[in-house]
Amino acid sequence: MTAELNRQRVLTMLENYYAGDLEGTLERCTDDVEFFSNAPIDILPHLGGHHGKAELRAMWQTVGQRYSEMRHEVAIMVAEGDRVAALIRLFLRKRSNARVVQFDLAVFYTLRDGRICQIREVMDTFDLVGQVLERDLSTLLTGKPEGES
Amino acid sequence: MTEHSLWRFSRALHRAINERQFNEIDTLIDEDVDWTIHGPVDLFPFFGARRGKDAVLDVIRQIADRVRVHRFDREAIMLGLESASSLLRYSLTMLDTNKPLRLRLAHFAQFKEGRLSSLRILIDNHELVEQAVCLPIRSRMVSVSA
Numbered sequence: 001m002t003a004e005l006n007r008q009r010v011l012t013m014l015e016n017y018y019a020g021d022l023e024g025t026l027e028r029c030t031d032d033v034e035f036f037s038n039a040p041i042d043i044l045p046h047l048g049g050h051h052g053k054a055e056l057r058a059m060w061q062t063v064g065q066r067y068s069e070m071r072h073e074v075a076i077m078v079a080e081g082d083r084v085a086a087l088i089r090l091f092l093r094k095r096s097n098a099r100v101v102q103f104d105l106a107v108f109y110t111l112r113d114g115r116i117c118q119i120r121e122v123m124d125t126f127d128l129v130g131q132v133l134e135r136d137l138s139t140l141l142t143g144k145p146e147g148e149s
Numbered sequence: 150m151t152e153h154s155l156w157r158f159s160r161a162l163h164r165a166i167n168e169r170q171f172n173e174i175d176t177l178i179d180e181d182v183d184w185t186i187h188g189p190v191d192l193f194p195f196f197g198a199r200r201g202k203d204a205v206l207d208v209i210r211q212i213a214d215r216v217r218v219h220r221f222d223r224e225a226i227m228l229g230l231e232s233a234s235s236l237l238r239y240s241l242t243m244l245d246t247n248k249p250l251r252l253r254l255a256h257f258a259q260f261k262e263g264r265l266s267s268l269r270i271l272i273d274n275h276e277l278v279e280q281a282v283c284l285p286i287r288s289r290m291v292s293v294s295a
Binding site: 038039040043075076078079080083084085087104105106108110120122123124125126127128129 | 187188189224225226227228229232233234236253254255257259269271272273274275276277278
């Protein structure tokens with residue numbers, strides 16, 4: 001029962017966030033919420049680790065400044081007790097040139113008293129960095145066009 | 150209490166990779182399994198999507214040919230009725246170069262009658278590639294505004 005309730009809480013938080021309701025999203029987090037996204041912070045400096053609502057607000061505001069539209073599709077959810085894992089497909093439109101960045105994100109949430117107190121993210125950062133910088137990193141590293149062995 | 154399918158599958162997978170024992174894993178994969186490891190297939194040919202048991206067994210053999218697992222730590226785990234998800238930290242060795250690698254990955258597994266029917270794996274591939282090529286990717290690029 002708790003797992004199903006927490007699953008719904010995470011879904012609602014995601015709906016809030018991707019609808020642009022930043023304060024509504026933060027209301028669903030504890031004051032001491034911890035966030036960690038495994039990402040190269042020299043290229044994506046707004047990711048990495050953050051602690052507390054103020055830091056999360058600043059990070060999400062940075063994301064909002066970079067992308068004009070954000071859309072999500074929850075592909076898979078697994079919930080057990082106070083933990084929920086979600087595999088989410090994201091579509092983010094860049095403000096700079098209107099191109100869409102599309103990638104899958106694995107997020108692990110921990111809840112306490114019905115609020116999210118920990119967020120851990122894993123994504124294919126090689127693919128994401130390539131899309132953000134608009135560079136074919138495989139070609140850069142191998143010297144071969146994509147798909148050529 | 151019956152053991153969750155994840156534990157049997159995990160043990161069999163690591164035995165297949167480290168000891169090249171494929172008999173047990175063969176019995177734990179659904180014929181119509183859907184398997185994806187997200188990542189650059191040009192750099193790691195065993196990444197990408199596979200469909201069907203034979204294709205998945207083949208890719209597990211490819212992984213066993215190239216990688217040895219030294220250690221893995223589950224940083225988070227969620228078990229559903231016939232599903233599971235974990236956040237894992239792995240220590241590996243690439244067999245061709247004897248190079249140690251550390252990587253963080255997330256997996257989402259679905260089981261049907263005790264057999265793996267779907268697996269999606271996401272890896273922090275930027276970190277992985279930098280370790281594999283021994284050079285920060287950033288240093289290979291001219292500056293751009295992200």
